[in-house]
Amino acid sequence: MGSQRMIRVNELLKRQISEDLYHLHNPPVKPGEITVTRVDTSADLRQARVYISVIQGEEKRQQAVDYLNKRHGELQRLVMKRVRLKYTPRFEFEADPTLEEGDRVLKLLEEMEESGGSSPPEKPDPFDLPDASDRGNS
Template sequence: MSDIRSNRVAEQMKKELGELLSKKIKDPRVGFVTVTDVDVTGDLQQAKIFISVLGDEQKKHDTLVGLAKAKGFIRSEIGNRIRLRKTPEITFEFDEAFEYGNRIETILRDLNKDK
């Protein structure tokens, strides 16, 4: 039962974060951010937010620093929008799956060129 609820909360958080990051965060360090996934624990105490950032490594680092500084604001906004008794503690992490997939696709393309 709690697994279903945590999935619903994660999906709602993902939706709200997408809107929040594009419209409310004015920090110039935060670049073009896409929320790829949100993982919420079963007790709804922790939320791990996976993001993808357009740009080089420096831009990714700056975005992570900017999001860490805005963590309190983001958490309070999510709490107001979702109306949970206790808003989960959030952490941001890069989603490496997209880059990993691109690397595999490049390797496969190169192998097919050699044939």
């Protein structure tokens, strides 16, 4: 399957899963607090890894991942009703590590700034270099 088609399939699934989260019963986290950040579908459309982010911290994020993995069949049926594909992939949910990694980098930068860590040296202005006439001619 062409990569453009896979991109479209992944985006379509991402959008539909995001909408269908609101139809699941008794989630540990409100559906509006779960963000589907990315979907990676296998080329044969049999499996899809769904990456999510939850604003409320690690404990709630793990509860949401566990809940969604237990309810993947229900979510697949909801998606199947609205999305026409040769196969509806089996969803596997994971916490998206990229947002956490970005937060970690930002915290490190803030700590460096607070502790007086050095910032990158400024590049000299090429137009502010001394002229040959300013050099000592001995």
